[in-house]
Amino acid sequence: MALQGVIDTLKNTNLQEIGVSFSLADLMRDLKIEDDNVYIKLFSPSEKYHDYLREKAETVLKSIGAKNVQVEFTSEPPKQQQPPQPPPTAQQNPFESRRRIPKVKKVIAVASGKGGVGKSTVAVNLSAALRKMGYNVGYLDADMYGPSGPTMLGAKDKQVTATPDNKLIPPEVHGIKIMSIGLLLPSEDTPVIWRGPVLFKALSQFLFDINWGEELDFLIIDLPPGTGDVQITLGQTAEIDGAVIVTTPQDVALIDVKKGIQMFNEVQIPVLGIVENMSYFVCPDSGKKYEIFGKSKTEEVAKQYNTELLGRIPIEPKVAEFADLGIPVVLAKEDSESSKAFMKVAEELIKKLSKQ
Numbered sequence: 256m257a258l259q260g261v262i263d264t265l266k267n268t269n270l271q272e273i274g275v276s277f278s279l280a281d282l283m284r285d286l287k288i289e290d291d292n293v294y295i296k297l298f299s300p301s302e303k304y305h306d307y308l309r310e311k312a313e314t315v316l317k318s319i320g321a322k323n324v325q326v327e328f329t330s331e332p333p334k335q336q337q338p339p340q341p342p343p344t345a346q347q348n349p350f351e352s353r354r355r356i357p358k359v360k361k362v363i364a365v366a367s368g369k370g371g372v373g374k375s376t377v378a379v380n381l382s383a384a385l386r387k388m389g390y391n392v393g394y395l396d397a398d399m400y401g402p403s404g405p406t407m408l409g410a411k412d413k414q415v416t417a418t419p420d421n422k423l424i425p426p427e428v429h430g431i432k433i434m435s436i437g438l439l440l441p442s443e444d445t446p447v448i449w450r451g452p453v454l455f456k457a458l459s460q461f462l463f464d465i466n467w468g469e470e471l472d473f474l475i476i477d478l479p480p481g482t483g484d485v486q487i488t489l490g491q492t493a494e495i496d497g498a499v500i501v502t503t504p505q506d507v508a509l510i511d512v513k514k515g516i517q518m519f520n521e522v523q524i525p526v527l528g529i530v531e532n533m534s535y536f537v538c539p540d541s542g543k544k545y546e547i548f549g550k551s552k553t554e555e556v557a558k559q560y561n562t563e564l565l566g567r568i569p570i571e572p573k574v575a576e577f578a579d580l581g582i583p584v585v586l587a588k589e590d591s592e593s594s595k596a597f598m599k600v601a602e603e604l605i606k607k608l609s610k611q
């Protein structure tokens with residue numbers, strides 16, 4: 256059997272049934288061919304997919320003439336198929352190969368140093384606020400391991416389609432185009448276990464192979480929490496106009512804000528500012544403000560790192576209630592404190608971007 260024929264077949268075998276956008280070739284770790292016998296080692300960190308992958312490999316390889324197909328699995332990620340790049344020289348800029356995301360005027364990444372501070376809530380409400388102002392907006396949920404965008408925007412049942420040249424077409428909800436790994440997984444419980452090079456491929460497809468339709472004024476990218484692979488990959492591959500960092504007022508969250516700012520500086524993405532979420536609570540009976548996490552130091556940290564506080568969002572049960580219903584509070588309850596605060600952050604952001 257010809258090696259190239261086997262590789263081409265593996266490349267053409269997609270794994271859409273398990274909700275992933277790559278091919279069997281992307282998972283290949285080793286391949287040996289002797290006459291009509293094929294031995295293949297596949298990367299699969301979870302045993303759950305072994306039967307599926309074994310059957311798939313056997314079927315496609317037998318269809319091109321293999322008599323015996325031996326499939327083994329490894330949890331070690333596939334080696335990069337590109338030839339190793341020479342180390343950058345002093346003059347070379349590692350970010351110089353960055354590309355602009357097609358058909359998008361401004362790309363804003365929403366990040367947080369720490370999980371659970373309300374990053375997705377801010378990303379979704381910022382998208383809705385900009386849409387409400389009349390802009391054409393896309394929301395890209397790049398939280399590959401814990402996508403919550405589809406729930407918060409009420410898009411869980413929406414279908415992603417594709418163009419004949421395999422560009423993903425995002426569905427639209429509340430006038431916002433949305434794309435999320437959550438929309439591509441067969442069920443909410445499917446673990447997003449694909450890491451390393453596979454994740455890299457999925458992310459670059461998310462950045463560059465989406466057909467947003469009419470040109471977007473803003474693309475909001477909801478990043479995973481922390482300072483990991485996705486952030487670095489994003490910084491190295493795409494031109495991002497700025498990052499917004501979300502935090503809560505607690506000291507522990509602020510320590511992570513500092514790490515986040517440093518990371519964005521390293522990957523040369525300008526930090527547009529900080530949004531402080533869950534800043535205070537307004538008692539509905541008395542209208543009195545309570546800073547339940549103590550006096551905020553966010554402004555101090557912002558100054559110290561040469562950036563600014565874009566706004567403070569109060570804790571309001573409605574924010575979470577409407578998120579669970581799939582409607583951003585900015586659209587569901589325009590007169591609420593949180594909604595007004597989100598609109599103000601969106602205005603600040605536009606001011607900041609217009610100065611760039």
Ligand SMILES: Nc1ncnc2c1ncn2[C@@H]1O[C@H](COP(=O)(O)OP(=O)(O)OP(=O)(O)O)[C@@H](O)[C@H]1O
Pocket residue numbers: 367369370371372373374375376377398401403479480532533568569570571572573574575576578579593
């Ligand atoms: N201002 C707010 N008032 C009330 N509830 C809020 C507020 N902001 C966020 N929440 C709620 O807090 C929870 C966490 O928010 P969210 O999922 O946006 O955090 P996150 O930082 O994106 O988390 P992770 O990235 O770790 O998944 C959600 O249930 C959300 O509805």
